[in-house]
Amino acid sequence: MTDDQLIGRSADEKTRAQVNAFLHAYGASLRTFDADTSAGLWGEPGMVISDEFAGVLDSREEMAAGLQQGYPRYQQLGLADIAHELLGCRAITDKLILADVRWLFYDSQGRLLTEGLYVYLLRRDRDGLRAYTAVAVDEAERINELTRRQAAAALEAKRHAGGAEGSQG
Incomplete structure (x- = not known):
């Protein structure tokens, strides 16, 4: 399938700028x-929605509660900064936009911890762009891999620290 066979059209620069501003916020x-x-x-x-999960949140209060549930894990992993790359942006209608996004997650030293791909369905409402659907393409796998890497690094550091203490005795 080529781009000209897809539903909608490639978003114009104004729409891309609005989507980037939304993602930045x-x-x-x-x-x-x-x-x-x-x-x-x-x-x-x-x-x-993802391969493992699908959930509808009827209110912003439910959305906030859902987001808060994930924060302790991100904090434990050392998340200190987030950036995004807008990989693709299609205007499905005058109000509906599909955005392909790569989120980049950094630690406090500015080192890339991991990244995650998402597809968002955004709608241009009276008060600006709003997300209505988020498809988490690979976030669970990437976060799990980061957790494994960090656990292995901590174990290795502990092993080296234990070996250094033992050789000083």
Whole structure:
């Protein structure tokens, strides 16, 4: 299938700029673990779906609660900064936009921890763009891999620290 066979059209620069501004605001709220602001960027109801999960959140309060549940894991993994890359942007109608996004997750030293691919269905509402559907393409796998890498690194550091202590005795 070629681009000219897809539904909709490639988004114009103005729409891409609006989507980038939306993603920047969303990323900033995720970076500061501000669930209420993040939820405010969603329409009602909102849907999140992945290979392992599908859920509809009927209110922004439910969305905020859902976001807050994930924050401890991100904090434990050392998430300190988030950036995004807008990989694709299609205007399905005058109000509906599909956005392909790569989120980049960094630690406090600016090192890339992991990344995650998402597809968002956004709608241009009276008060601006709102997310109505998020498809988590690979986030669970990437977060699980990061968790394994960090656990292995911690075990290796502990092993080296134990060996150093034993050789000094």
